[in-house]
Amino acid sequence: MRRAMLIWLVLALVALTAFALALASGSSHLAPLELLRALAAPGDSVAGEILFKLRLPRALAAFAAGGLLALAGALMQVLLRNPLADPYVLGLSGGAAVGALGAMLAGLGSLFVNLGAAAGALAAIVLVFALARRDFARQQLFGALDASPRLLLTGVIIAAGWSALITMILTLAPEAKLRGMLFWLMGDLNGAESWAPALVTLAVCLAAIYPAARDLNVLLRGEALAHALGVRVAALRYTIYLVASIATALAVTTAGTIGFVGLVVPHALRLLLGNDQRVLLPASALAGGALLVAADTVARTALAPLQLPVGVITALFGVPAFMFLLMRNPRKA
Amino acid sequence: MSVPLLEVRGLALAAGGRILVRELSFCLNSGETWCLLGPNGAGKTTLLHTVVGLREPQGGSVRLAGRALEDWPPGEAAQARGLLPQTTHDAFSASVAEIVLLGRHPYLGRWQWEGAGDREIVRAALRAMDLAGFEERDVLTLSGGERQRVALAALLVQDPPLFLLDEPVAHLDLHHQVLVLEHLGKLAREHGKAVLFTVHDLNLAARFADHALLLTPHGSVRQGPIGEVMTEHDLSYAFGHRVARLETAGRTLFIPE
Numbered sequence: 001m002r003r004a005m006l007i008w009l010v011l012a013l014v015a016l017t018a019f020a021l022a023l024a025s026g027s028s029h030l031a032p033l034e035l036l037r038a039l040a041a042p043g044d045s046v047a048g049e050i051l052f053k054l055r056l057p058r059a060l061a062a063f064a065a066g067g068l069l070a071l072a073g074a075l076m077q078v079l080l081r082n083p084l085a086d087p088y089v090l091g092l093s094g095g096a097a098v099g100a101l102g103a104m105l106a107g108l109g110s111l112f113v114n115l116g117a118a119a120g121a122l123a124a125i126v127l128v129f130a131l132a133r134r135d136f137a138r139q140q141l142f143g144a145l146d147a148s149p150r151l152l153l154t155g156v157i158i159a160a161g162w163s164a165l166i167t168m169i170l171t172l173a174p175e176a177k178l179r180g181m182l183f184w185l186m187g188d189l190n191g192a193e194s195w196a197p198a199l200v201t202l203a204v205c206l207a208a209i210y211p212a213a214r215d216l217n218v219l220l221r222g223e224a225l226a227h228a229l230g231v232r233v234a235a236l237r238y239t240i241y242l243v244a245s246i247a248t249a250l251a252v253t254t255a256g257t258i259g260f261v262g263l264v265v266p267h268a269l270r271l272l273l274g275n276d277q278r279v280l281l282p283a284s285a286l287a288g289g290a291l292l293v294a295a296d297t298v299a300r301t302a303l304a305p306l307q308l309p310v311g312v313i314t315a316l317f318g319v320p321a322f323m324f325l326l327m328r329n330p331r332k333a
Numbered sequence: 334m335s336v337p338l339l340e341v342r343g344l345a346l347a348a349g350g351r352i353l354v355r356e357l358s359f360c361l362n363s364g365e366t367w368c369l370l371g372p373n374g375a376g377k378t379t380l381l382h383t384v385v386g387l388r389e390p391q392g393g394s395v396r397l398a399g400r401a402l403e404d405w406p407p408g409e410a411a412q413a414r415g416l417l418p419q420t421t422h423d424a425f426s427a428s429v430a431e432i433v434l435l436g437r438h439p440y441l442g443r444w445q446w447e448g449a450g451d452r453e454i455v456r457a458a459l460r461a462m463d464l465a466g467f468e469e470r471d472v473l474t475l476s477g478g479e480r481q482r483v484a485l486a487a488l489l490v491q492d493p494p495l496f497l498l499d500e501p502v503a504h505l506d507l508h509h510q511v512l513v514l515e516h517l518g519k520l521a522r523e524h525g526k527a528v529l530f531t532v533h534d535l536n537l538a539a540r541f542a543d544h545a546l547l548l549t550p551h552g553s554v555r556q557g558p559i560g561e562v563m564t565e566h567d568l569s570y571a572f573g574h575r576v577a578r579l580e581t582a583g584r585t586l587f588i589p590e
Contacts, residue, residue, distance in 0.1 A: 001446045077425075081422075081424050081425075082424060083424055083425060211443055211444075214438060214441070214443075215438075217431075217435060217438075218435050218438050220424075220425060220427075221421055221423075221432070221435060222418065222421050222422060224382070224385075224387055224416065224418045225416065225418055225421060227385070227386065227387055227407070228385055228387075228411065228414075228415060228416035228418075229411050229415075229435065229436070229438045229439055229491065230407040230408040230409075230410060230411030230412075230438065230439045231407065231438075232407055270425065270426075274427070274428070274431065275425050275426065275427050275431070276431065278446075
């Protein structure tokens with residue numbers, strides 16, 4: 001318990017550092033003192049304007065999206081008992097992308113792009129749920145003792161269907177709109193000004209699943225054993241799917257389909273901290289958030305004035321970092 | 334006579350559209366060790382899963398400690414019976430101590446973390462399964478037999494009155510086969526547990542169980558004290574293979590022809 005608190009405290013400090021960097025970096029240089037003064041008394045100075053209208057909302061949106069993705073990834077890995085699972089594995093990102101890109105194709109504004117993403121994500125959630133309903137409730141297939149592979153297969157097939165639709169939209173889209181679409185697909189925080197819904201959702205999702213964290217540890221040992229140890233397996237699996245889906249949907253609606261955070265952050269933390277979900281779930285939210293704030297800062301400053309999609313940065317930094325962790329701990333791979 | 338820890342009445346089991354057991358009734362009392370015998374696909378695992386509540390029976394009823402199975406809240410049931418599944422699959426690395434500590438799950442409140450007492454229980458269970466010093470080992474690095482003993486240790490930590498074990502000695506070397514079954518027998522004799530385990534080694538069954546439940550491929554069941562059930566005739570019938578029974582040096586041995 002004390003160890004968990006310590007871990008969360010350290011990660012919270014890391015997140016604060018990432019925030020400080022995000023607020024200090026950008027095209028117009030703000031000295032640390034100027035920054036502090038603007039934070040303390042926003043007034044209507046130029047610095048205050050930049051901080052509170054541009055950098056802070058964007059950093060908050062990044063933190064919320066990163067936290068949601070990492071939390072959803074950790075949950076999906078438990079639900080499917082598969083280390084390769086990520087928030088998008090059951091096709092949710094595909095549905096959201098079809099909705100968002102469809103709105104772009106129709107020439108609608110950013111509000112409708114967000115609404116389209118949310119509607120697409122919702123459609124994907126409902127579709128998987130309807131098709132795989134029995135697999136959540138089923139305690140065991142005869143002999144296999146495990147319903148996860150069927151759920152995974154259902155999700156993977158649906159994801160393939162969505163990706164065909166995405167390719168079709170990209171093919172139909174006029175040249176002028178392609179760039180925006182590709183940025184959305186890669187994950188992009190440019191113009192992400194609505195951070196509040198995502199941040200509230202992050203808090204709610206964490207609060208909703210945290211009381212079941214030890215149940216998740218037991219579920220990782222298999223459905224039959226979890227049942228024998230007193231876990232309400234079907235209800236728990238529904239809850240995990242619902243929480244992970246809502247988290248992913250909000251993240252994708254806020255920032256597009258940013259890859260890698262949801263897969264890598266829970267894994268890296270597992271390698272460092274062990275696999276107790278009571279420690280891991282809050283840690284994932286904090287670390288995922290911090291990572292995305294830092295990555296977005298790099299994305300908008302590295303090649304300024306050019307802005308990179310943040311998904312490029314998460315992947316470029318995430319891949320070698322993860323490989324390093326794997327190599328360092330070969331026995332745990 | 335006290336209430337049986339497990340009471341099965343008129344149970345009918347089917348799987349894959351096939352009737353496995355037509356009507357099965359038996360009682361497991363405190364202090365008894367039962368072996369569950371039968372050929373592949375006769376319904377041994379199905380029976381254990383039904384008793385533990387993982388699947389619905391086609392008919393009949395199951396009572397745990399006098400209360401109908403469906404009336405037990407899951408958390409309380411986990412303190413009344415425990416299951417060793419035939420296979421556990423580890424996708425993620427975890428230390429042996431973490432895995433075995435999960436056996437304490439039914440006894441901890443929602444917000445409660447494991448304490449020193451729980452860790453001491455884990456150490457004792459690991460010692461009993463000859464795994465002292467394995468606490469920090471990663472389960473993914475263990476051999477099949479060591480993993481099996483880790484799963485057994487977790488069940489010992491759960492410490493239910495009724496032990497249901499699906500092939501507890503699978504993957505174990507002969508020393509650990511005897512160690513595990515001796516320990517289970519001792520739990521029944523000295524601590525009033527009831528034990529029901531499936532096993533394919535007839536000699537181990539005859540040596541460590543006091544009662545037997547023999548499922549045949551034709552839906553009928555033999556049951557009772559071990560010596561009455563494990564006869565040449567009934568075993569040969571159940572397994573579809575002639576089995577010879579020898580008495581030697583005070584032991585009963587079974588040899589397939």
